[in-house]
Amino acid sequence: MQSLNDLVDSFHLYAVCEPCQRQTKLDVEKLIEQLGGDTQVHKMRSNLRCRLCNTRSEDLRIVYVGRKDQEAIFQYRR
Template sequence: MHSLNDLLESFHLYAECERCQRSMQLSVEKLIARLGNDFPVTDLRPRLRCTGCNIRGQDLRIVFVGPPGKRMVFQYRR
């Protein structure tokens, strides 16, 4: 299981609303400042709220971008 700290270097995090298709990039740095390094990524999902239609439980998309200076594009859903 990933914690926020695991995502910091090589991943981007997006929240996607199934209802209105809104997609928003989340700042991993800000999440760590608020929730701590060890916060499990899987626990984020129920905390996310769509800024458009105000419902919770958005889809979480984790995009692997590679370490700084070695960016690549690979994504998967969880």
């Protein structure tokens, strides 16, 4: 499973709220400060709550954006 440390360089993390259809970009660096870099991403799901409708968001979207020192954007790798 991925931890926050795995994401900080190359990925953006979005919380998705089904009722409002909102996507909120999460600040991975701030999450690492608050929760620690070893935090598993899937464990954060139950702690997310939409600020607008107060619904717990279970849906996290992880988007690969490439390393900061590279140009490759939206290039998916396995």
